[in-house]
Amino acid sequence: MKFWIPTIALALLTVVILLAMRSGWQRKKAATQAAVGPLPPAPASFGTARTAPAEGSYLGSTLAGQWLERIPAQGLAERASGTVQLFDAGLQLVRQGTDDLYIPLDRIEAVRFDRGIAGRVSDPERLVVVTWRLEVAVDSGILLRHPQQAQELVTALQGAVQKKEAG
Numbered sequence: 001m002k003f004w005i006p007t008i009a010l011a012l013l014t015v016v017i018l019l020a021m022r023s024g025w026q027r028k029k030a031a032t033q034a035a036v037g038p039l040p041p042a043p044a045s046f047g048t049a050r051t052a053p054a055e056g057s058y059l060g061s062t063l064a065g066q067w068l069e070r071i072p073a074q075g076l077a078e079r080a081s082g083t084v085q086l087f088d089a090g091l092q093l094v095r096q097g098t099d100d101l102y103i104p105l106d107r108i109e110a111v112r113f114d115r116g117i118a119g120r121v122s123d124p125e126r127l128v129v130v131t132w133r134l135e136v137a138v139d140s141g142i143l144l145r146h147p148q149q150a151q152e153l154v155t156a157l158q159g160a161v162q163k164k165e166a167g
Helices: 004-036 147-166
Strands: 054-063 080-086 090-095 101-104 108-113 127-133 137-144
Touching: 054 147, 080 147, 108 147, 127 147, 137 147
Parallel strands: none
Antiparallel strands: 054 080, 054 137, 080 090, 090 101, 108 127, 127 137
16 A cells, blocks of 8 residues: 555656756757857749759758757757758758758758658658858758659759859
8 A cells, every 4th residue: 555655656757857957958959059159041032943853751960970969959959850942042841740951052061861860860861960051050960752853962062062152
């Protein structure tokens, strides 16, 4: 009959741990908000499409080169299914259940295939990581459903980055 004392103690400990985790996440969110700055606004017109829309999942954004250091500010850590498409103006990620993400072409610094980002390890033939600049360099991971679409996106983005660097 005395089993309820350890049960209540365990329940209280669980609540304390969950509140501490939430508090830590909120502090990290506030700190990264100041560090990354505002997201760029989407333009009225994206211009001509350079790729077809590709289905996939947005896995989140991290500080560049730190695949486990998620950026919780401005919804950049929120995973979501959706589509990704490259336009003349930049990369548009239409995410289900959260705000869309727009990455201007002039802020994209590099693109590559990778094995993991934001705590998620996946097929390196489908995981595209885009390095772009806010106030700090950011890596954003997109896991595409089909390797062929991932290759097309990487090729188009690499061509756009090279063209930008050339002139």
